[in-house]
Amino acid sequence: MKITIAGAGEVGKHLSKVLAFDAHDVTVIDVEEGELSNLSNHLDILTIKGSALSISILLEAKVSDCDLFIAVTHFPEMNVASSVLAKKLGAKKTIARVRDPQLLEEKNIKLFNEIGIDSIIYPQALAAREITKFVQETATREFFDFAEGLLSLYVLKIEEDSPVIGKYLHEIVALQEDLENFRIIMIKRDFSTMIPRGDDVCLPHDILYIISNKKGSKSMLETFGRKKFAVNNIMILGASRTGRATAKNLQNLFDVKLIEVNEARAKIIANELTNVLVINGDGRSTDLLVEEGIRNTDVFIATTGNSETNILSCYLAKSVGVKRTIAEVENFDYIALARDMGIDTVINKKTIAANSIHKYTLGEKTAITSSRYLTETEAQVLEIFIQPGMKITEQQLKFLDFPRGAVIGGVVRGKDAFIPKGNTQIKNSDKVLVFAMSNALNEVKKFFETDK
Missing domain, CATH: 3.30.70.1450 (Regulator of K+ conductance, C-terminal domain)
Incomplete structure (x- = not known):
């Protein structure tokens, strides 16, 4: 698939790596030559220096022939405008990154579709949705x-x-x-x-x-000796976009406190989120956290704009007895550190955004209906609908030379879901979950190819 990415920031870089690894034909546009050089030195992709709003640059990137145009620059207006231009120039599908949560409303999504944008993504809302889900499943990390x-x-x-x-x-x-x-x-x-x-x-x-x-x-x-516990009190550190969206999701389900160091922002959030107790203060202060009841907190969520602050504050929360800690960590190098320090759940917007976008790159030939990259691993999960002619249906699993770096983890047959064994034979219209290491992915896909 031919894919053009506008923006070589954190999300754009991560997408470039993921899509280039999947052997897509990737072109990246950005105004910063240094970011582009770093990408082209490590990945087999084409880079073009210039503005994604320049028609000449878009023509140079051959967006008229691209299957997917993804705009993830730091400027939402540029993402929207460049996506519209790309669509008019012939791009088959377009995706724009936005920062206004109101744009996710159904009536606004319809408007975007009408002007030529097939999908919009708001990474902070996606992250907040993940956090909300993890808060309610207390027995596991994720x-x-x-x-x-x-x-x-x-x-x-x-x-x-x-x-x-x-x-x-x-x-x-x-x-x-x-x-x-x-x-x-x-x-x-x-x-x-x-x-x-x-x-x-x-x-x-x-x-x-x-x-x-x-x-x-x-x-x-x-x-595995895991027990669920009741959640009543939640403390959120940082009124970032992710923090605000998370507080909004949780405010009618739990008692939520939100700590924000910026006084003006704290006042705005207090008016927006009437069921959240907003506290203006420095959440890096142990005295403040103790004063605001961190010892009685069930879940502590750190969503400041600083990964180090989020990790250290969660570590502090864990040390005083908080049952569940969730940290937003954008630096991949810090994710393993956060795990080693006992942080229960790590949220990374780049990975979440990439998983959301990746579904648009799935070809029809392999019938892959969804996929997910697992943070901090070299593995990917594929959800595949089984069609006639696939090699995977030819014999029982124990007789297939399935790659050692992969496993069929689950099968859905009709309304029943089960874990397959060696004598299981995959049938047409089954849906299977495949877990594959990166070095086995290409071999795995051969078992699910069709003649269509």
């Missing part, structure tokens, strides 16, 4: 639904007192009454990610990625 909720991916950390430490995976599997309800499909250990086998052992501090159907979620949590 979780993601697939196949309309019939299968879910849970992310758990193995603590020092976990009952599964030292156990082989085949021993954990043997504890299940029904082997078709959940499975460990990936382990993050130190700085490496692996697709586990039955003779692998669970170690302290492992991050487990577990796929489960609805019937298996309760027994899965019991197996």
